[in-house]
Amino acid sequence: MSLVLVADDEPAVLEVLSQVVEDLGHDVLRARDGEEALGLARARHPQLVVTDHMMPRLSGVELCRRMKQEAQLKDVPVILLSAVLPQGAPEAFAFLHKPFEITDFESVIHKSLAASPEPRMAHAASPVGALGQWVAQTLQGPLETAREQLRRLECTPSVDRAALDTLAAQLQSMEAVGRHLRELAWLSSGEATLARIDTDVGQHLRDAVAAHGAHVTLEAPEEPVHAQVDPPRIRQVFDVLLANAVRQGDAEVALEISQTQLTVRVKDVGPGVAAEALAHLFTPFRMDAKGVRGPELYVASELVRLQGGALSVQSRPGEGSTFSLMLPRST
Known part of the structure; x- marks a missing residue:
């Protein structure tokens, strides 16, 4: 069993890709954009990253480049998915052009994990860092469900818009909590480095x-x-x-x-x-x-x-x- 980070800004695509990875027997971390994916990668050190290219804040190609610049992430294989790039990017380990067959996706996952470095021994985190990792991971599932329900409510003609705006603001606050806690976990790991x-x-x-x-x-x-x-x-x-x-x-x-x-x-x-x-x-x-x-x-x-x-x-x-x-x- 490996830890696989999956990043895509389309909720339905993110869910399908994550389910395929889980069905293969692996644990999954989910990210909705490149910046969130980079933060999770720094905090959790996955054995494989699967990322879409066209994402907010940080594209899939830029995510590959940023990972290559960090000592603890440079050897982690990245599967790049894209409907606009014809041949991927040299920084990615493997590339699939959208749309693709699930069997092809499963095959490239097996191939990429075979080339992945051995899981790193976890450093003893500070209490704040350990708490940050636990809370950020625990919040991830409920926040994804809340985002999906909010999107459904936005399509309802008779919805109370003021109440919807309040819910959206509260959800953003909770997302900020998870983001800050991931930052704390990364900073407390003792391996935090930046690409200057x-x-x-x-x-x-x-x-x-x-x-x-x-x-x-x-x-x-x-x-x-x-x-x-x-x-x-x-x-x-x-x-x-x-x-x-x-x-x-x-x-x-x-x-x-x-x-x-x-x-x-x-x-x-x-x-x-x-x-x-x-x-x-x-x-x-x-x-x-x-x-x-x-x-x-x-x-x-x-x-x-x-x-x-x-x-x-x-x-x-x-x-x-x-x-x-x-x-x-x-x-």
Whole structure:
């Protein structure tokens, strides 16, 4: 029995492919897009990945490339499925052009698993990491069922649209919980690595600011500002910092550069943070006056650290907060 990760953004196709793999006697992890598949692969180390090509957030080909750049995933065979690519991609171990026969799919699964590396010995996870893996996996089935029921309700003419929007928002919140917990499990594994390439961090910052609307102002150089980063992960960090800021109201963002370092400062107009709470701001789960806060800032700080940088905060009650992200510039 092997662990197989199946990724497809079409629920019906995902279910059929997963059922075939289960009927062959293997355990299945399901992902609805490439980014979710990459997170699950990092956390669970499957012996085989089956992925569609045309998916949101991260395509199947890009998923193959990202896996090849990570030491713990580079030898995992990937079966790429596509109706638009005629011959697949060199990064994939095997390719099937849609539509295909189930018998052909079963055959390529057997062939791919025969080439798969032996299952890795699991490292002892921290309690938070072990809990994250368990909860994320447990949530997966109910969330898939809830998404399917929501899609069915959306096709009902007499449905209460306000209630439907509320359900959709709650489902997105639960999906975020599962995503954050997978991140925690991956970060606590001791094997978390990023694919760092030379890229214009300023452009990623401008894209993130534009996505958060008129509540954010940006001051940044017009010329490219390069650093060795993992582009999807640095965008994730920007999104966390901006979302945290705009919850307080308007936000000011500034990109500052020196010969050796770039600094992104995100300033909000919120109530600020007391001195005793600052020391715990980047812990996975923390308690404040509004209850238990999630691990978003902890994940962001770890992602910055893995890219050779640091994340800090300055804040006083009544004066808002300023988060500073510092990264070494490309030489």
